[in-house]
Amino acid sequence: MCRLMGYVSSEEKSLEEITGPSFAEFAALSSKHCDGWGIASEDKHTSTIQLAVEPAQADHSERFKELATELKSDGALLHLRWATSGLSVKEGNTHPFIYGKYSFIHNGGVVPADSLDPYVNPELLTLARGETDSEKYFYLIITEIEKHGEVAGILSALNIIKTNLYSSSLNAMILTPDTLYIVSEFIQERRPKGEPDDYYDLFYRKDENGFLVASSGWDQIGWTPIRNHQLLAVDRKSFEIKVHLIN
Numbered sequence: 001m002c003r004l005m006g007y008v009s010s011e012e013k014s015l016e017e018i019t020g021p022s023f024a025e026f027a028a029l030s031s032k033h034c035d036g037w038g039i040a041s042e043d044k045h046t047s048t049i050q051l052a053v054e055p056a057q058a059d060h061s062e063r064f065k066e067l068a069t070e071l072k073s074d075g076a077l078l079h080l081r082w083a084t085s086g087l088s089v090k091e092g093n094t095h096p097f098i099y100g101k102y103s104f105i106h107n108g109g110v111v112p113a114d115s116l117d118p119y120v121n122p123e124l125l126t127l128a129r130g131e132t133d134s135e136k137y138f139y140l141i142i143t144e145i146e147k148h149g150e151v152a153g154i155l156s157a158l159n160i161i162k163t164n165l166y167s168s169s170l171n172a173m174i175l176t177p178d179t180l181y182i183v184s185e186f187i188q189e190r191r192p193k194g195e196p197d198d199y200y201d202l203f204y205r206k207d208e209n210g211f212l213v214a215s216s217g218w219d220q221i222g223w224t225p226i227r228n229h230q231l232l233a234v235d236r237k238s239f240e241i242k243v244h245l246i247n
Helices: 015-019 023-031 062-070 113-119 133-148 150-164
Strands: 002-013 037-042 049-054 073-081 097-099 102-107 171-175 179-184 202-207 210-215 224-226 230-235 241-245
Touching: 002 015, 002 023, 002 102, 002 171, 002 179, 015 023, 015 062, 015 210, 023 062, 023 073, 037 062, 037 102, 049 062, 073 102, 073 171, 097 133, 102 133, 113 133, 113 150, 133 150, 133 171, 150 179, 150 230, 179 202, 179 210, 210 230
Parallel strands: none
Antiparallel strands: 002 073, 002 210, 037 049, 037 073, 097 102, 102 171, 171 179, 179 230, 202 210, 202 224, 230 241
């Protein structure tokens, strides 16, 4: 299981700048979510993605601290990994995953991972740099986007999993040059043992700095909760939010 953060802004900002003083509290969640960290930053004007991943605990990593402070972008995703049982801690399994103009992070599980294979374009499976269910979930989304377009494709991928496969949470963020997509879709009773009721909850903050969204477990006073079974599409220019129901 993992912690997710994503943002889009009108100006280039670092993770620390967009989040504010409480960023250190979010980073401290890596004491449990300690199996790797990754950042994908994407310039909306050039569609260029910069990817940095490391199979190490974020708040013990000098590279993480440097990038969180100095890497500036008008859109980025941050992932703190707590590896699903049986999946190794290595760079290839560390989120985010990227394909073309798309960056992706996930919190949850679809098990077994190979149950996704029949629904994914086989050519995409050959591109995998690891063996996680999360990467295959991403490629399922890409498979469906290529058939139906972005919103309809994401919703189609979610429906395939919900109808045919076993999952705990499909919470995810997908960043494109135009849109930040946020998936809130989970089964609370399947959260990790011992975790609080709000473990899978997502919250966002929208202000003059832009739009910031993140997993629970730290100071999010005044943030807006995202309901379960919703797909949010945040326009990167206007920060307008469109809500799509997940059936």
